Amino acid sequence: MSGTFTKSMARNIFYGGSMFFVLLFLALTFDTMKVLPQRDNRANLTQAVINGKKIWETRNCIGCHTLLGEGAYFAPELGNVYTRRGPDFIKAWIMGQPTGTPGRRQMPQFNLTPQELDDLVAFLKYSSEINSAKWPPNIEG
Numbered sequence: 001m002s003g004t005f006t007k008s009m010a011r012n013i014f015y016g017g018s019m020f021f022v023l024l025f026l027a028l029t030f031d032t033m034k035v036l037p038q039r040d041n042r043a044n045l046t047q048a049v050i051n052g053k054k055i056w057e058t059r060n061c062i063g064c065h066t067l068l069g070e071g072a073y074f075a076p077e078l079g080n081v082y083t084r085r086g087p088d089f090i091k092a093w094i095m096g097q098p099t100g101t102p103g104r105r106q107m108p109q110f111n112l113t114p115q116e117l118d119d120l121v122a123f124l125k126y127s128s129e130i131n132s133a134k135w136p137p138n139i140e141g
C-alpha cells in the first residue's frame, strides 16, 4: 500500500456507500409495506370502531393520553387499557370523572351517551389488538 488516496477511490466509496444505503432503504421500505397490513388488525375495523375513533378525536383524548406511545404524557397510555382494565372499568371510569381525588391529575367529564361509550370501548379494544411489537415498552406509558 502506497498510502495514496486517489480521487477515484473517494468517488467509488461515495457511490458505493450511497448505493448500499439506497438499496437497504428500499429493502426495508418494501418489508414494512409487506408486513404492516398483517399487523394493523384491519379485518376488525367495524363501524363502531370508526365511530369510537371519531369520539376519541373530537374529545381530544390524545391531548392528555398516549395511544400506542404517541400523544401527550399527562395521563396513562390507552393502547393497552382494554386488556389492562376491561370494558366495564373503562365505561365506569369515564362516567365517574372528575374523581376530585386530591393530589391526582384530573380528567374532564365528557357526558357521553351509552352508545358513545360502547363505540369508544370498541375503538380501544381495536387499538389493543394492533400488533405494535410490544410498543410502548412501559405498560402505562
Ligand code: HEC
Residues within 6 Å of the ligand: 055, 056, 059, 060, 061, 062, 063, 064, 065, 074, 075, 076, 078, 081, 085, 090, 093, 094, 099, 101, 104, 105, 106, 107, 108, 110, 120, 140
Ligand atoms: C385533561 C386531560 C384528559 C383528557 C382530555 C382525557 N383524559 Fe383520560 N385520564 C386523565 C388522567 C389525568 C387520568 C389518570 C387519573 C388518575 O389516575 O387518577 C386519566 C385516566 C383515564 C383512564 C384510566 C386509565 C387507567 O390506566 O386506568 C381511561 C380509560 C381514560 N382516561 C380514558 C380517556 C378517554 C377515552 C378520553 C377521551 C374521551 C380521555 N381519557 C380524555 C386525563 C385526561
